Amino acid sequence: MTTVSASIATQAQTLTFRPARASDAFVCAPLVFASGEHEFEFFLGVSPERCITFLAFAFGLNGGRFSWRRHEVAVDANGEIVAVLAAHDGRRILADDPHVVFTLLRHFGLLRTVPMLLRGLVLETELPKPKRAQTLIAHCATREESRGTGAFSALFAHALGKVERGLDTPAREIVLDVLASNTRAAALYRRLGFVDLPRRKPRSKRLPAELESIRMRFDPRAPR
Secondary structure (H helix, E strand, O other): OOHHHHHHHHHHHOOEEEEOOHHHHHHHHHHHHHOOHHHHHHHHOOOHHHHHHHHHHHHOOOOOOOOHHHEEEEEOOOOOEEEEEEEEEOOOOOOHHHHHHHHHHHHHOHHHHHHHHHHHHHHHHHOOOOOOOEEEEEEEEEOHHHOOOOHHHHHHHHHOOOHHHOOOOOOOEEEEEEEOOOHHHHHHHHHHOEEEOOOOOOOOOOOOHHHOEEEEEEOOOOOO
16 A cells, blocks of 8 residues: 555544534535536526525425435544535435425525526436436535545445435445546546446537536446
């Protein structure tokens, strides 16, 4: 093991993991935004600051795809959150669409919400909801100063197998999406055991080219 890899392993060993809490909203919201800043800016059509404010509001709610209830976090020796991920179990997302409509209406009002929902439908052609047999990993992010330390890999390893999150393999098919342009993240996911799935249809002409994404599936037997 090299000095660098030994240092990374040591830092990862100092982490603890727990389910997110509603009180984590203002810390986790910038991380959730960083996990898909281009997607959020397209969907919401507002500045990064307003995106983060909305995500903090939605994270603090008890339901929906942005809720703290969907998230797991990694915490360092100082008690600070350094990484986050969400798990969306395809068996438990029936209320997600009505909930996001309600959340957008509460936060932005009717006039802003309608075009957001229309853009959301376009985005969903590229980032489809998980099927009933799938669990979608999303909102994968690490605090900037903790990147390259193994924090997210350790968090994913901790979350993997959690039945209550729908991450029990091989019973569940675990999938995620990554921007085609985000080669660094895609390389990380491949090291974790994800493989690219073939694209089934072309990108929507109404979706910006920079939002073209790759869907990946977890395969523990894949070469790393």
